[in-house]
Amino acid sequence: MSAQTTATLKSVALLLGGALLWTGLCSAHEIPWHLGRVDGAQAAPSAINTANNQPGPHAVVVAVIDSGVIASHPSLEGRLLPGYDMISARTNLRKSRSSNFSPDERDAKCGERLLSNSFRTHGTEVASLIAGNGVDGVLGVNPAAKVVPVRLFGACATSRQDLMDAIAWAAGFPVKDVPDNPNPARIINLSLSGGFVTCGEDLQRLIQRVQDKNIFVVAAVGNTFHKPLQEPANCKGVISVGALDAQNRIAPYSALDPRTVVYAPGGGPALSGNDEWSVNKLKVASYESNFIGQDRPSAQYRGVGTSYAAPIVAGFISLWLSHKPEKTTADFLREIDRFSRPVEPVAACTSCVPRGLASAQDMNGS
Numbered sequence: 001m002s003a004q005t006t007a008t009l010k011s012v013a014l015l016l017g018g019a020l021l022w023t024g025l026c027s028a029h030e031i032p033w034h035l036g037r038v039d040g041a042q043a044a045p046s047a048i049n050t051a052n053n054q055p056g057p058h059a060v061v062v063a064v065i066d067s068g069v070i071a072s073h074p075s076l077e078g079r080l081l082p083g084y085d086m087i088s089a090r091t092n093l094r095k096s097r098s099s100n101f102s103p104d105e106r107d108a109k110c111g112e113r114l115l116s117n118s119f120r121t122h123g124t125e126v127a128s129l130i131a132g133n134g135v136d137g138v139l140g141v142n143p144a145a146k147v148v149p150v151r152l153f154g155a156c157a158t159s160r161q162d163l164m165d166a167i168a169w170a171a172g173f174p175v176k177d178v179p180d181n182p183n184p185a186r187i188i189n190l191s192l193s194g195g196f197v198t199c200g201e202d203l204q205r206l207i208q209r210v211q212d213k214n215i216f217v218v219a220a221v222g223n224t225f226h227k228p229l230q231e232p233a234n235c236k237g238v239i240s241v242g243a244l245d246a247q248n249r250i251a252p253y254s255a256l257d258p259r260t261v262v263y264a265p266g267g268g269p270a271l272s273g274n275d276e277w278s279v280n281k282l283k284v285a286s287y288e289s290n291f292i293g294q295d296r297p298s299a300q301y302r303g304v305g306t307s308y309a310a311p312i313v314a315g316f317i318s319l320w321l322s323h324k325p326e327k328t329t330a331d332f333l334r335e336i337d338r339f340s341r342p343v344e345p346v347a348a349c350t351s352c353v354p355r356g357l358a359s360a361q362d363m364n365g366s
Contacts, residue, residue: 030137031051031137031139032137032138032139032282032283033047033246033276033277033279034046034047034048034246034264034265034277034282034312035047035048035049035050035051035139035141036048036049036050036051036052036359037051038051038052042275044246044247044265044275044276044277045246045247045248045277046244046245046246046247046248046249046264046265046356047246047265047277047358048141048264048265048312048316048357048358048359049358049359050141050316050319050359050363053319053359053363055142055143055144055145055319055322056319056322056323056324056363057322057323058321058322058323058325059144059146059322060142060144060145060146060186060187060318060319060321060322060325061081061145061146061147061148061183061184061185061186061187062130062131062145062146062147062148062185062186062187062188062189062314062315062318063147063148063149063150063170063171063185063187063188063189064123064126064127064130064147064148064149064150064189064191064311065086065150065152065163065166065167065170065188065189065190065192066122066123066126066127066149066150066151066152066153066189066191066192067103067119067120067121067122067123067151067152067153067154068085068101068102068103068104068120068123068124068149068151068154069083069101069102069103069123069124069127069147069149070102070103070121070124070287070295070297071101071102071149072297073124073128073285073287073297074135074136074285074297075128075132075133075134075135075136075138075285075297075299076124076127076128076131076132076133076147076285077133077135078133079127079131079132079133079140079143079145079146079147080127080146080147080148080149081146081147081148081182081183082099082148082182082183083099083101083148083149083150083151084097084098084099084101084150084151084169084178084179084181085097085098085099085100085101085151086150086151086152086162086165086166086169086175086178087151087152087153087154087156087158087162088159088161088162088165090159091110091154091156091157091158091159091162092154092156093108093110093154093155093156097177097178099179101149101150101151102151103120103121103123103124103151103154104120104154104155106120106289106293106295108120108154108155109155110154110155110156110157111156113155113156113157117287117288117289119153120287121286121287122191122307123149123151124284124285124286124287125284125285125286125302125303125308126189126191126284126307126308126310126311127147127149127285127311128140128284128285129141129282129284129303129308129311129312129315130142130145130147130189130311130314130315130318131143131144131145131146131147131315131318132284132285135299136285136299137283137299138283138284138285138299139283140315141311141312141315141316141318141319142315142316142318142319142322144322145315145318145319145322146183148170148181148183148185150166150169150170152166152192153192160195160202160203163195163203163232164202164203164206165178167188167190167206167207167210167217168206169181170184170185170188171184171185171188171209171210171213171215172184172185172213173209184213184215185215186214186215186216186318186321186325187215187216187217187218187314187317187318187321188210188215188216188217188218189218189219189310189311189314190217190218190219190220190232190233190238190310191219191220191306191307191308191310191311192219192220192232192307193219193220193221193222193223193224193230193231193232193233193255193306193307194222194230194231195230195231195232196230196231197228197229197230197234198234199231199232199234199235199236200231203231203232203235204235204236207232207235207236207237207238208236208237211237211329214328214329216239216314216317216329216332217232217235217237217238217239217329218238218239218241218310218311218313218314218317219232219233219235219238219239219240219241219310220233220240220241220305220306220307220309220310221233221240221241221242221243221254221255221257221260221306222254222255222306223243223253223254223255223305223306223307224253224254224255225252225253225254225255226252226254226255226256226346226348226349227255227256228255228256228257229255229257229259229260230255233255233260234257234259237329238261239261239262239313239317239329239332239333240257240259240260240261240262241260241261241262241263241264241306241309241310241312241313242254242255242256242260242262242263242264242266242306242309242354243263243264243265243266243267243268243305243306243308243309244263244264244265244266244309244343244356245265245266245267245268245271245280246265246267246271246275246277246278246279246280247271248341248343248344248356249343249344250263250343250344250346250354251266251267251268251306252268253268253305253306254266254306254309255306256346256348256349256352257349257352258349258351258352258353260352260354261333261336262313262336262339262340262355262356262357263309263343263354263355263356263357264309264310264312264313264316264356264357265282265308265309265312266282266303266304266305266306266308266309266312267280267281267282267303267304267305267308268280268281268304279301281301281302281303281304282301282302282303282304282308282312283299283300283301283303284299284300284302284303284308285297285298285299286298286299286300286302312357313357316339316357316359317332319363320332320339320363323363324363336355337355339357339358339359340355340356340357340358341355341356341358342354342355342356343355343356
């Protein structure tokens with residue numbers, strides 16, 4: 001048994017044994033600032049304060065529709081389920097869909113378009129915010145959640161049909177010429193934006209089918225610098241997520257729209273002061289290149305954007321469902337005041353009443 005596996009099992013034992021004591025894996029000072037504190041110290045103003053809420057007895061599956069996930073990262077060991085590459089052959093450098101959900105290779109090119117490393121590791125980073133196991137201090141909101149990686153974009157541009165197929169497959173619906181998903185998601189995380197300014201009828205119909213199965217859809221509002229929502233965040237029933245800095249202020253890059261359901265930590269430029277949250281970035285599992293160009297796993301405070309705020313909410317909902325598996329999107333919306341705090345409004349949106357995600361003291365409550 002590897003040292004990493006031993007550490008992960010130790011974490012699970014502590015999770016199931018009572019209070020969240022991340023000793024040996026995530027000590028009190030190593031818990032990422034966006035999760036809050038377990039030692040009574042002052043938490044970041046925008047922290048979601050789940051650090052003292054242990055996962056419940058019910059398993060929760062979260063689909064991450066993104067750039068793919070690098071499964072070998074130590075901070076994701078034991079957290080991933082089989083996924084799928086839903087990029088169709090025309091825009092897939094591998095020439096077909098397959099069960100290989102890893103991203104394109106480093107420095108992959110589609111014609112003259114070069115895949116950036118930050119784009120390539122995006123899905124891995126998003127997954128770690130949901131379900132990171134605590135190795136190297138990368139701790140997900142719900143480290144007991146399971147992630148189904150669904151690859152939607154790579155070096156080449158994606159298509160609307162691929163997005164539709166990815167959502168359908170993640171939800172457990174049949175997709176032509178693709179094996180059925182053996183682990184349909186309870187939550188679908190979409191850390192992407194940029195579709196129509198009005199939700200298309202095709203996408204809205206699909207999302208309604210997904211919701212009819214009591215599946216949550218969480219989507220980033222986009223880094224559009226206070227512009228209105230685009231797809232998929234503007235579709236009815238989607239839990240749209242904007243970004244806050246560590247001081248509980250709406251990030252200037254976040255889309256701004258009264259339809260935004262909730263805001264969560266998304267980071268930004270470093271803040272003045274010596275507080276632990278002054279880094280103002282989210283700690284994620286990522287990869288860097290070593291001196292000979294090979295991938296090397298890393299754990300860094302580098303996550304910035306609404307696409308990082310969305311998995312904070314997806315992880316939060318999975319933590320809630322681990323205690324209350326019968327809950328619905330409508331329940332979450334009804335209880336939003338219980339799960340949020342006021343955020344300072346922005347003058348550019350007088351009709352906005354922004355709420356920032358924050359845990360109720362006992363997520364096992366009614």
